[in-house]
Amino acid sequence: MSERILVATRKGLFTLQRSGSAWKIAGADFLADHVSMVLADPRDGSVHAALDHGHFGVKMHRKSGNGDWEERAAPTYPEKPDDVVDTDQWGRPIPWTTSKIWALETGGPQEPGVLWCGTLPGGLFRSSDGGSSWEFVRTLWDSPRRKKWAGGGADLPGIHSICVDPRDAKRVQIAVSCGGVVTTTDGGETWDSAITGMRAAYMPPEQAYDPDIQDPHRMVQCQATPDRLWVQHHNGIFRSDDGGKVWEEITEAGPSTFGFAVVVHPNEPDTAWFVPATKDEKRIPVDGQVVVTRTRDAGKSFETLRQGLPQEHAYDLVFRHALDIDATGHRLVFGSTTGSLWVSEDQGDSWQTVSTNLPPVYCVRFG
């Protein structure tokens, strides 16, 4: 089981270690800096942290094994030709510059050094040298479907989820807010966004099922059964059994089907967890109670898990990357916008509070 948790927050990167049966904050890096994303690469023991310095832009740092942090190349957009007019679906200009690193994932086990990086305003990058350099995935950027993308909660569209198929590392699926689910089966040479079933109630009725305007908040893939994907969408929960082509909406899931985060058990595709919130503009826990919902039957039914979680006047929201599950499927962790962090070692049946005083949590990762 994983004995370490990395916590990326608005004010630094924190490392948690398990000590006895309790989890303790063992270290802090980049204190006072925004850390928008963190990734531990099990293939070489490195850790990658994406920093957003605001005034000074987005930076990438890498720590190799037990070494020190080093600044590495940040994904950089190509020069925009003067005659190119690039706007989102609302007609707002798209800046060709990295404004946030919102997704960072390793390539396949047989691709040492390969990393994928998703950004706002919607650019995808690939590294083949462990993040020392980045290649802009031009094929996706030049795709006509990108013209239909738009920002969701952010002003700009962004890639927040990247699923590399464990059977075939050339099959990569990304989820975009707002731009639906886009798939390549040839390592990024071509892309397809043809999906059915996702529904967007925030669009005019005739466009509600348009695949390119969907707002998946987070997409995850079962490692043992990669054709099973789960999406926490702006409109609710969706499940695919065919590798992301057809999506079935789950309409009942405890107190709410709205939320941002989802994880799936690595070996049990029917088992997934969510952190619900009041829908749309009221983004707080339902009735001020922090709960986790769990299905073990592919979404037919849900349990509402609350043991160890605050049940009175709690207004913690959980961002899309702030829930994680370890490789065994037993341990879970989630952190909140109000700096709380909880760990479960029994698949969510009970939770221990690690802290209620962290900065707002952006991302948590076992590893």
Next chain:
Amino acid sequence: MVRVVFTPNLQRHIACPPVKVEGRTVREALEAAFADNARARAYVLDDQAALRKHMVVFVDGVRIRDRVHLSDAVPDGGEIYVLQSLTGG
């Protein structure tokens, strides 16, 4: 020669001491300043080589007007201050 001075807040992330360079425009002077400090360039300029949204540059006490092409003139003996804007960030 033109003197280029960077905000002390930048020093927390990357060494950026004042430098004297040749340059008739802000662009020429900054590119000369970054010639030996390439990493610092990305802290001040964005991917399109425009001034980052929340940075501001003064030439002899006057805020520059061209944030995209950095074409504002710099007199010989002038001083360029690269600072954080009080907006956003």
